[in-house]
Amino acid sequence: MNRSDPPAADPVDPRIKDVLRYAIAIGATLLLLVPAARGSSETFGWLPLWLLAMPLSAWWALHRFRLPAATAERRAPAARRLRSGPQARRRARPSPRPALPKAA
Template sequence: MHDPRPERYLRTAVILGALAVLLVPAARGNSDWFGFLPLWLLGMPLAAWWSVAGFPLPRAATALPRRRRAQARRVTFRMR
């Protein structure tokens, strides 16, 4: 059984980061130390949450059938 605390903390960080980006205009800008603030307030917690969840892919992406394509053939040239 896995520990649910990291997922809860990351979910909270994503919610707080989204609220900060939406409600605080300064959180939408750049910082000299951190760079683009929405990346750190929203993007990085979302990526961490996705990694804690085990990198699940959407069902539509995993259910698509692969098309069978003809394999390329090597052509040999003869010198005359």
């Protein structure tokens, strides 16, 4: 079974999906409409993290971290580019300049 193949039956409870979608919709609405929701709180920290990023990451984890189709196609095994020449070498250090006599 390939990672990009869709599973035969979705083992995720649809109620959990609904709750996460609802939380994402509420968080996005709050971030768009309430300026204070874009700030930080001493108790919770950065609010956009808790209102939008955490529900989105939970939803992504619920779907077992599947990549979107466009990204999966882009990440197809590509031929690795190898250099044809030998590995670069350091240049030899130039000889130090002779010391000049100091003026009195």
